[in-house]
Amino acid sequence: MRPGRRSVGLTLLGFGVLLAWLVVKPMLPTGPVETGQVRPETPNAGPPASVERPDGAAEQAERPVERPIDSAAGALTELPGDVWRSPGGLLYGPGSREGHRLRHVLRHARDDPDRPGEHGVFDGDQAAIVALIDEAYARSEQGAGRVERDGPRSVVTVDLQRRVGYVGGQVGRRQGHPATRHVRLVLEGRNVITAYPLRP
Amino acid sequence: MLYLGYCRHCGAGLLGLRRCGQGHLLVLCDECDALWQTSDLGQPPQFPPQPDLPCPHCGQSLNGPTAHWASLDEVRQAGWNDALIVGPGGCSAASAT
Ligand SMILES: [Zn+2]
Ligand SMILES: [Zn+2]
Numbered sequence: 594m595r596p597g598r599r600s601v602g603l604t605l606l607g608f609g610v611l612l613a614w615l616v617v618k619p620m621l622p623t624g625p626v627e628t629g630q631v632r633p634e635t636p637n638a639g640p641p642a643s644v645e646r647p648d649g650a651a652e653q654a655e656r657p658v659e660r661p662i663d664s665a666a667g668a669l670t671e672l673p674g675d676v677w678r679s680p681g682g683l684l685y686g687p688g689s690r691e692g693h694r695l696r697h698v699l700r701h702a703r704d705d706p707d708r709p710g711e712h713g714v715f716d717g718d719q720a721a722i723v724a725l726i727d728e729a730y731a732r733s734e735q736g737a738g739r740v741e742r743d744g745p746r747s748v749v750t751v752d753l754q755r756r757v758g759y760v761g762g763q764v765g766r767r768q769g770h771p772a773t774r775h776v777r778l779v780l781e782g783r784n785v786i787t788a789y790p791l792r793p
Numbered sequence: 794m795l796y797l798g799y800c801r802h803c804g805a806g807l808l809g810l811r812r813c814g815q816g817h818l819l820v821l822c823d824e825c826d827a828l829w830q831t832s833d834l835g836q837p838p839q840f841p842p843q844p845d846l847p848c849p850h851c852g853q854s855l856n857g858p859t860a861h862w863a864s865l866d867e868v869r870q871a872g873w874n875d876a877l878i879v880g881p882g883g884c885s886a887a888s889a890t
Contacts, residue, residue: 686844688856710799710805711805713805744840748802748803777804779824779825784843787806789824791805
């Protein structure tokens with residue numbers, strides 16, 4: 594290589610190294626990192642969602658995390674055996690064709706318009722539904738509503754005296770989706786078999 | 794799912810025809826798991842142990858991988874009166890086929 598060409602080559606190499614440094618520098622940690630120490634990561638923690646406020650300012654808010662519906666949501670506590678305990682002490686465990694009672698109950702989080710008969714649909718998301726079921730259970734423990742016992746089962750029907758959902762399914766569709774105030778729980782002890790809003 | 798009507802225990806479920814892995818036909822509420830061994834729904838329901846729902850004839854789980862909602866052919870093979878059965882559209886499955 595002639596001296597002129599070598600000089601051009603060295604210059605290009607210098608630019609390359611500088612460019613690489615500029616790219617890599619922001620990725621490097623700014624503080625000391627101890628070898629072998631891994632920074633704890635929150636599962637599913639992406640960057641916080643930016644919520645646009647009416648005044649135009651961006652507010653940092655925690656993004657709702659999509660989880661499998663048989664995992665913790667709201668204030669459910671995990672117990673051994675894939676059982677989840679609600680704040681009100683009800684238990685959601687494995688079972689049903691959906692594989693888990695929570696998933697089974699959440700069939701009532703949305704309408705099933707082609708389902709024959711009535712299909713009760715709760716207002717709100719999973720956390721709100723678990724809270725409504727807890728509330729109905731607490732009221733029945735205080736003597737409200739009606740409890741029918743059949744072997745190991747208790748069928749509890751409680752009027753929560755406000756809208757909790759609506760009637761879906763084929764009947765609900767024909768009737769314009771009337772609102773419901775009642776919640777029915779089918780329990781075995783504190784184990785939830787199913788729960789849904791209904792018109793008694 | 795073929796069904797025989799609505800569950801009087803929970804008031805919301807459809808009484809589906811469930812076939813265990815050994816071919817036993819049962820009536821199972823798809824909402825509350827109340828179980829009848831025959832189409833005589835005047836009998837009180839049974840509540841098999843959760844979460845497996847063992848078939849009362851053979852003990853295989855009614856939630857197991859080989860259990861399923863029965864087809865009309867399977868119902869006929871089991872000798873059940875398919876005139877009682879309601880199809881997905883709410884009409885008699887026998888007349889719908
Ligand atoms: Zn039922
Ligand atoms: Zn069987």
